[in-house]
Amino acid sequence: MHQYQSLKVEQQGAIAHVMINRPAKANAMDEAFWTEMVQVFDWVDQTDSVRVAVISGAGNNFSAGIDLTMLAQAAGDMVQDVGRNAERIRRNILRLQAAFNAVDECRKPVIAAIHGYCIGGAIDLIAACDMRYATGDAHFSIKEIDMGMAADVGTLQRLPHLIGDGMMRELAYTGRAVYGDEAAQLGLVNRVYADHGALIEGVMDIAAQIAAKSPLAIRGTKEMIRYSRDHSVADGLNYIATWNAAMLQSEDLKLAVAAHMSRKPAEFAD
Structure with missing residues (x-):
């Protein structure tokens, strides 16, 4: 199995387990993450022996979203010409969108197993998955609004199909936190588990059921x-x-x- 910088990938029978693997940084999505997601889900899509994928986070969190050092670096790359800056920013946003489009467009079902922080870009990620499961202490927030920006990698486009337009607007406008039980009530997650161990066990069992089908x-x-x-x-x-x-x-x-x-x-x- 190929070694990645920000992800850890294991194939367990017909299940590909993709872990965001930066636990010391709350699994923040760094530069390598965005490239590796495209590579990994192309592999999932093209590998016949893989029938379903599970995404989880190493350590205490699913993901704290985009690594803020990426935003700082992007700001440092600006030039004097507004038009060229705008084109550069647009191209970069489209590149980041491609990472989660790869999940959405993957031919195989993708299941998110969520614990701890799932904020900002992590909401964009789970919205691109087929199903979502969480622990009771999972913390969801569309955090971009508190950063002075609109979410731009898929949340505003995909989340209304999951939780409805009105509730999506509430969460996107306020940035307020939602925890596991409320997330289940909203339809954001299918089921809530007592702890991380039970979550992974339960999600892998669901994945195995899917993998047994045609x-x-x-x-x-x-x-x-x-x-x-x-x-x-x-x-x-x-x-x-x-x-x-x-x-x-x-x-x-x-x-x-x-x-x-x-x-x-x-x-x-x-």
Whole structure:
């Protein structure tokens, strides 16, 4: 397995466990993080033996968001020309967005296991995941507003689909903290666990359940959910009809039916 500077990646059977690995810095997202996320999730997407990914944080936190030294460095790179500064900033924002687009666009389901701080850029990250689970003491905050800026890496675009427009506006305008139980009530996380150990155990069990299903069916389901989020019902129904015109001819369908009839688990090819 490739060694990364800001991430630690392990493949456990069909599950890729991606850990943000800067515990001494509360897993703040440094320069290397943004490049490595694209690389790791390209690997997850392209590796057939990986069927699902889990993202967690090493140490006491999921992530405290973007490393502020990156912002300071960006400010130091400014030149006299406003137009060139604007172009440089825009290109950099698009580069950071690509890190979380890689999660959203990955063909495999991605599950976030959240404990401790999950603030600023970490909210952008978990909003790009398929599902989110947390400990009761997990601390969520759209912190960008307290930094004098609008969140620009996906929170404002993805979070309304998870918790609704009105609540997203409240959290984005105030920056107030939300903890595990309230996050579950809002629909931000699916379930709350007593502690970090129980969280990882529970999330890995869910990941294993997903990994046992037909990988074609799982990837098709994710594709349809993502497409339907951004298109009309009519467009989504048309797309699934075209998709399944091909996918219903897969051997996985026959294996699944046979397994159901025999009451034995199916073994699907990668």
